[in-house]
Amino acid sequence: IKNGHIQVACLPSPRRHLTPGEDFEPMSKEATNAEISRRLKMVVHWLAAQCDPDPAIPKILAAHLLIHGAKISDTQEATQESIGLGWDDLAGPWSYIALGDVHKHQTRMVNGVPACYAGSLDRIDFGEERDKKGWIEVELRWLDQGGENPRWEPMIDHYRGVVLHPTPARKFVTIPPDELNAVLLYDDLADKLTAPIVRCKGTVTQEEYD
16 A cells, blocks of 8 residues: 555464463363364454454455365365364455465455465475465455445456465475486486475385285
8 A cells, every 4th residue: 555554454373372261171172173263253253343444444364374174285175173264254344365374375255355375485295296386466456336335455467366476496296106217307306406305106016015
């Protein structure tokens, strides 16, 4: 915002030790997580209520938390057994919702507002081998259609959404045994600055294993 104000509501990662004075010992892990999630939802609603009602002031929710249903990997989603919220629980007066915790970049629309996990800047294991890594750029524009529901919304080159700028993340490469050869490894490992972490993954019969 070149001239004006902006409101940013921040929510740190929820943890059990952030509830001093509460005795969760008699409760199961599942019940404890559910109770903390319930309180977390109340906090998000409280943050939304503290925002200035003036639609001319853009409002950003920056939260480090797990969203149930978010993709943790290509084959795994966050479950409701974990401490976290549902996508719809994020609804509020927000112009943009910036999320952290999940390493996989993804965007979900919540009441017409992008809620985006930027993801991690680098890969940490083979579970992120195919993930795109980078940082997010978001530009807000003022949308006023004849006084009807004026608001700020994300736009990038007249396209509503967000842009992921890639980072030079370390590569993780899985090579089948039949494709493994010295030339392939030499080409990939020639530059140590961009050298990937390589694994050879195949299958063997029980007889071969024995």
